[in-house]
Amino acid sequence: MTDLPVPDYARNMKLIGHSDQGGRPDALQVMVHRGYAYVAHPWSRGFSIVDVRDPKNPGATVYVPSPQNTWTIHLQTHEDLLLVVHARDLFADAAFAADEKVYYTRSVGETVGTAGGARPARNWSAGMAVYDIAQPTAPRQIGFFPVEGVGVHRIWYVGGRWAYVSALLDGYSDYILLVVDLADPTRPVEAGRWWIPGMHLAAGETPAWGEGRRFALHHALVEGDTAYACWRDGGLTILDIADRSKPKLLVHRNWSPPFGGGTHSALPLPARDLLVVADEAVADHEEDGRKHTFLFDIRDRANPVSIATLPTPDEADYTSKGGHFGPHNLHENRPGSFVSDTLLFATWQNAGVRVFDISDPFRPRETGALVPPAPVRMVDRRPNRPRVIQSADVFVDANGLVYSTDYNAGLAIMEYGG
Template sequence: MASQVASQDLPKPDHARNMRLIGHSDQGGRPDGVQLMVNKGYAYTGHMFSKGFSIIDVRDPRNPVPVNYIAAPHNTWNIHLQTHDDLLLVINAKDMFAASEFQDEKQYYTGALGQKVGTAAAQAAAARDWTAGLTVYDISRPAEPRQIGFMPVAGGGIHRIWYTGGRWAYVSALLDGFTDYIFMSIDMSDPANPREAGRYWLPGMNLAAGETPTWPPQRRYGLHHPIISGDTAYAAWRDAGLVMIDVADRTAPKLITHRNWSPPFGGGTHNCLPLPDRDLLVVLDEAVLDNQEDGLKLIWLFDIREPTNPVSISTFPTPAEDDYVRKGGHFGPHNVHENRPGSFVSSELIFATYQNAGVRVFDIRNPYRPEEIAAFVPPAPARLVDHRPNRPRVIQSCDVFVDAQGLVYSNDYNGGLFILEYQG
C-alpha cells in the first residue's frame, strides 16, 4: 500500500475558513473518488476512473491507511455505494466515461441516456460488455468485503442507491425500453437474494410501452437518486427537477407531486434532502459543464409543510471569494451530506461540495437566509486520473460525509480523500 504523508506534509489548501485539514490519503494510488461512506472506522469510496472501489482505514483520521481495493467487472462502473452495519451495496453499470460516445461530457449530460447507450431500444444483451445490477457484500470484516448476493438488471445498470438498513433499498436504474434512469424499490429481506419490488417513472419515459417524451430531446429526464423519509421518496430527477413519490406500498409507488424550475434555471437536480423535523427540503442542482456553461446552479430550500405543494423559500449563497468560473472545470454544487442514520444528523447545518470551490458549510437556522459559515478548497491535484481529453487540472470536490463525531470526509475526482475538522 502507498505510504501516508506525515501531518506536516498535508496539502496546503487554496482557501480555508473554519475548517482544518487533519488527514489526507491518495487511496492507495487511486485518488479518484465518487461516493463516499464511512462505517465502523473505514471509508469506502467508489472510483470514477480506477474501475472499482477502495477501503481506507480511518480509525486514526490523522493517518488514513488504504487497506483494500476491489476491482470492478470489465467495463463496469462501481462509482456509488451504501453501507449499513455489516452490509455494503455497490452499483454496477456501464462505465460511461470509458465509452467513446461520452468523452465529451456534454453528451452524457444532455439528451436521453438510454438512447445513446442503446438500451432504450432494448438491444440484445449478448452485445453488452458490462455488468448491470446491484452487488451485496458482507463487511463484518470491514477491510475484507465478501460478496454474498447480486441482483442483475436488464439494461445499462444502476446509478445510485439509498439504503439505511432493514427490508427496503431504493435505486435509480437504466432499464431496457426506458429513455433514462427510473425509480426502483428493492426487497432486501434476504440480502443474498435482493429482488425488485416496484417501479416508478415519469410518463413518457417508457418507450417500450409506446410512451412518447413530452420534453425537448436535449433534456435529461432521468432519476439521479431518491432519499426516503417515512413513506415518501424525495427524488432528484435531473432536468425534470423534484419528484415526490408515495412509497407506502413499496410494490406500487405513486406520484405525490412533481415540480420543475428548469427552464428558466439550468436543471441537473442531484440531491433532495428532507429535514422532516422542520418540514424543509434541501434540493441541490448539480453543475455539470465547465466554466459554468450550463448556467448558475443553486442549492434551494423548500417548505414542504403541504407535500402536494412544495414551495421554494430561499437559495444558498454561491461561493464568491475567488473567480471560480474562470478557474476551470465545474463550478457549482455537486453533493450534500445526506444525514444518514449513524452519521452526523442536523437540520441546521448543511455540508455540500462545490467542485472547484471545494467543501462548504451552511447555517440554515433562518430558512429564509441561509449563510455560509465554513469552507475548505483543496489545492490542484498532483495529477489527473481523469483520462478524458482536455480536462483541466483543478480540484473537483465530489462527495462529503460527516461522521457522528463531526469529522468531515471529502473526496475528489483526482485529489484523494481529505479529512477535515469543522471549527465553527
C-alpha cells in the same frame, strides 16, 4: 505523518488528514463506517477501503476491482452490508468519451442503444452487488440484484428491508426508480418501480421534454413512506411509497427552464418540514448557467414552496478557475453519521466543501469553507480536463469530521470549527 497539502482557501475549517487511497486518488461517493472509508472509483474502477481510525494518519487501503467494463461509482454501507452499483462504464464508451456534454444533455438509453427494447451485446455487469462487511477490510459478496440494461447509478439504503436504486433498464430512455426487497440480502428482488411518463419508450411512450435535456433519476432519498427523487432536467418528484409495489406521485415540480436543470440531490429535514434540493453544475465555466441549492417548505408535501437558496461562494472567481463550479452533493444525514437540521455540508466542485447554517431558513449563511489544492496528478480519463479540484462527495461522521472526495485528488479529511 506526512505533510498535508495546503488548501487554496479555508475559513472556519481545517485540513487534518489526507489519503491518496492506495495510489488510486479518484473517487466519487464516500461512506465512513466503523472507522473505515469506503470510496467508489470512477476512473480506477472498483472501490477501496481506507483505514481512517486515526483520521490524521489514514492507514492501509484495500482495493476491490470491478468486473470488466463496469463502473462502481456509488455505494452504501449499513451495519454488516455494503451495496455497490454495477453499470456500464459510460465514460469509456465512444458515445461519451469525446465530449462529457453528451452525458448530461442526451438520453443515455437512446445514446447507447438500450431504449428500444432489444437487448444489445453485454460486456459489463449491470445491477447491485451485496457484500458482507462484518470484517470491514474483507468484503465478501453474498448477493447480486441483476438488471437488464445499462445498470444501476445510485442507491439509498439505511437498513431494513428496502433499498431504492436508480436503474437504466432496456426499453427506457434513462434511469428510473426501482424499489429493491432485501428481506434476503443474498437474493434481492424488485418490489416496485416508478418513472416519469414518457420514459418507457418500449411501451410506446413519447418524451415531451425535447432535445438537449435529460429526464433521468439521479437518486431518491426516503424518509418514512415518502421518497424525494431528483430527475436531472426533470426536476423533483415527491412520491408516496407506503405501498412499495406501487409508488404514487404526490407532486412533480420542475424549474428547468428557466433554471439550467441538473437536479441532483434532495435532503429532507422532517423535524422542520424543510427540503434541501441541489442542482448539479455539469459544464465548465458555468456554461450551463448558475446552479443553486434550494430550500423548500414542505409542510404540505403536495405543495413544496421554494423559500431560499444557499449563498454562492464568491471569495474568488470560480467561474474562470476551470472545471465545474457549483453544487454537487450534500451530506445526507444518514443514521450513525452526523445528523443536523440546521447545518448543511455540501460540495461545490472547484469551490471545495461548504458549510451552511439554516437556523433561519429564509436567510441561509455560509459558516465554513475549505477548497483543497489542485490534484498532484490527473487520472481522469476524459480528454482535456483542467487540473483543478472538483470536490465530489462529502460525508460527516458522528464525531463531526468531514470527509470529501475528488475525481483526482484523493480523500481530504477536515474539521469544521463550528
